[in-house]
Amino acid sequence: MPNGEHQISLTSASASPEEAAAAIAAVERFLRETAAPAQSAAPSANPWARAALLEGAGHEPDAPSPWGDPVPW
Known part of the structure; x- marks a missing residue:
């Protein structure tokens, strides 16, 4: 993530690299979309x-x- 607030990693050995990347991308997108709005x-x-x-x-x-x-x- 660009702001570096979260460090996410997938530790399952059963996921392919593509599946792992997709899962991480989905979690990062969720975190961005549900983050609190910036303070004005x-x-x-x-x-x-x-x-x-x-x-x-x-x-x-x-x-x-x-x-x-x-x-x-």
């Missing part, structure tokens, strides 16, 4: 609330944050 990015803050917070803290709106982030949120 948190919504950005309201621009008015951001301006009020920056003003209250004594920061300019275009200045970097105290941690050096160009756009803090």
